[in-house]
Amino acid sequence: MPQTHTYVLRGSAISPDYAEESQLVSQVAAGSSDALAELYRLHAAPLFRLARRVTSSVEDAEDVVHDLFVGLPESIHKYHERGSLQGWLKRVVVRLALMRLRTTRRRREVVLEEEVSTPSTAQTMDDGVSWDVQRAMESLPDDLRAVLVLRQAEQFTHREIAGLLGITPGASRVRLSRAVKLLKTALRGRT
């Protein structure tokens, strides 16, 4: 595509086109699998990362993303008038991830053992330090880890976190503080 190789075009920022996204949403709501695939391509990676951070499991995160997109055509009409699409999708993903955590408590020690012996895709992306942090995060209680991820990595406000978790904003602050403290303790224990 010659026109994209001029300096001006290739150097310019790529912004999501609001009109196009609206059109995509309408097509998804109408049941278009091509539009669903396009929406997946646009949003799946950050949603997967969020789910992965909340659930601490690649498999659970992929299931969350799967469930989200399988249900999206019937539910996406609820998105209207609720801010950015990605923000809305993230909130749904958090709820799905929390539901999954509540209903499928896995035997974490087995999974950790597996991950030590077989390097996971995620492990390969990180150097030793962030791998330590990742392991330490996995050792946090689910409710504390969720607050930490949503506040620090996803920049949700305590009010938003409170709405998602069904707690008060004050409780969210307390949980954040406890999560950070436990994380530091866990990391010190490793060094």
Added chain:
Amino acid sequence: MNWSFSHPNTDTLVGFASRTLATSDERRVAQHLESCTDCRDTVVVLRAVDDVERDAQPRDGVLERILTSRSAGHRTILPTDDGTVRTRRRLLTRLAWLVAAAAVLAVILFRGSREVSAGERTGYLRFDPARPLPGSLVRATYTPSAFLQGFDSLVLRARFRGPNDDAYNRGPMQQRAAVLHRSSGGVFAGEFRLPDSAVFAVLAVESPVGDVVDDNHERLWELLTADEAHRPLFEALVQKERDLMGRNWTEGLKTVRTLAALYPQEPEAWSLVPIYERWVLGDRIADSLLPGHRRRFAAFHSALAERGPLPAKTILGMLHYAIQIDVDTAASRYWLHRLERDFPDNPDVLFRRENRLWHDYAEEQKDTASYFREVESVWARADRNRDPELSMMVYNALVRTVVAKDTAAMRVWVPRYRQVQRRVPEMATYWGKSLLQYPTLRPVGVEWLRDEARLLAVGPDVYRPLTATIAEQRVANRAAAQPILAELANALIQDGDTAGGLDTLRLAASYGWSPPVFLRVAQTWAALGDTTQALRTYAKVAADPGSAPRFGDSIRAVTAPQLSNARWNSWLSEARREMRASVLERAEPRSLTGPTRLLSSTGETRALNELTQGHVTVVAFWSPSCWFSVNDLGVLQRIANQFSSSGARVVAIVDHPFSDELRRILKEQHAENLPVFYDYRSDTKRAFVTYAWPDYYVLDATGTVVFHSALMAIPRQVAALLP
């Protein structure tokens, strides 16, 4: 802001770690952190939380699973009920978002050009089966990007790799795999048969005339062959790793780790892991992982050493693993001996034998004639395929002919080299030029150069990378042909055909901005007596900021009586405009992703964007362990001095911590004032996707990487980006 005692609360530290605090608050926290190790630890931990899973992606099959579930009638009721109250902040956010969207639309309308939005550049390509067996029929379904929606048919191009293909993707490796036809839903579909010899493929979709390419944001789409249980074949993953080399090293690390995870009993799989760990993760982490590798190697060794016949792959894997993790030399000697004993014609064995012959005869006895005589028996045993080790052996032998200045041996090894090596224009330029120095080999050199020039003029599609349009490849071919034509022109001029040489030089000059070619053109015009043409061309050399300032003055001094200042200056201005346009035409802007943390010589942590923001910047990667990169430091210092008054900067990024040795090197190279930063987390090189030295980039004032540069091109690229 809430402070408890003298400490900021966790939320404030979260704000600081996320860089979302107001400046005044940020300053207060920063002051506090200077003296509070506990809060500093908290910030470090919080920032590390950001880094966790930063690049994680769902696996390839997830979308397929979603679409299959939908087709099967599965539905999920999503928890969409938003319990949060719509706040004033959210309304403001929404308003701001709409204003931003309107602004983007306004910019598009005002500029009257087609802006590119996310989703327009790339479509979605699926294969059925997703993990085929070699030789299978594969159905491809493509949901087009916006740029490819308007066609009735599209072309699927592929790079198929066989089990013995070498690393990198140079030469004639691409081909048309299938034509995809539009179906009723706007989706394109077609079929192709995977060659029996292919174990891995990468693919891209393009318009019928090759002017629009969807290369999946340069990632391409991949097809891994698999066994009946859908496990990717060992050779498929090895070829994926080789295909990724130079394209995406981080993905290469993931691939070799996947290989080791899927084939944990194969030493060859593990032998690749420490290489990538060192390249991608850096020495510190690679060293910390070595004990694990050594334990694994020891376990392999005790299990395999006493076992009877083993396949060459296993023995080679043990040998390479031993070398990579630097275990005791007895172990590596054992596996080398076993390889030589059991597989005397293995290309790896032949390559090592060639090395030994050179050492024994040429280096020890100063008898190169015996080396060339003995190495004939090595060549006689070689299977004449394109095995990477065999190519290296033949390359070595050809280099030795030049070192020994043995023209008879050159005559023997040139055709062998051309037989086993993939055809690459840069190598033809180098070898053609080398051969021109020997009167008896001039015809061989000229023939090689002519073959390559003809090939580049025709531009066969097999050479075109999957990411390039036909027009882009034409530009690349011309750039590759330019030095070849210049060498041919020099040969013609030296042989007395000045007019033919000039014609060839002018053709070379029309292929892009090149001061050495312009200089030769000007000299030839002058030899032919056309002073005006000579001076106009000399002006191009003088206009290039890489030329010595004295050059233009000396030309002016010689021509002063005949040429007015005004005319010379107008030629210079015209040349500068031409240079700028020509340089910007080659711009390939991209943004950096991921952190770029650096350590200054005083131990201060800096992000690269802090150093580059608002300045045109040359980023140079170097290493004290790479002589070539050390040798360039003085030139970099001169470039830094040359452009300092224009506001342009040079940032030299080194892979070693600061030490007296490093300072000594900088002093020796007259580069003491060069701003040097240590890439202590190796994340800056990951952000640039660079794993070699020296490597140069030129960034514009917004921090966008505009050029992946060569040292001599840096001055004009910087000049082109300055206001």
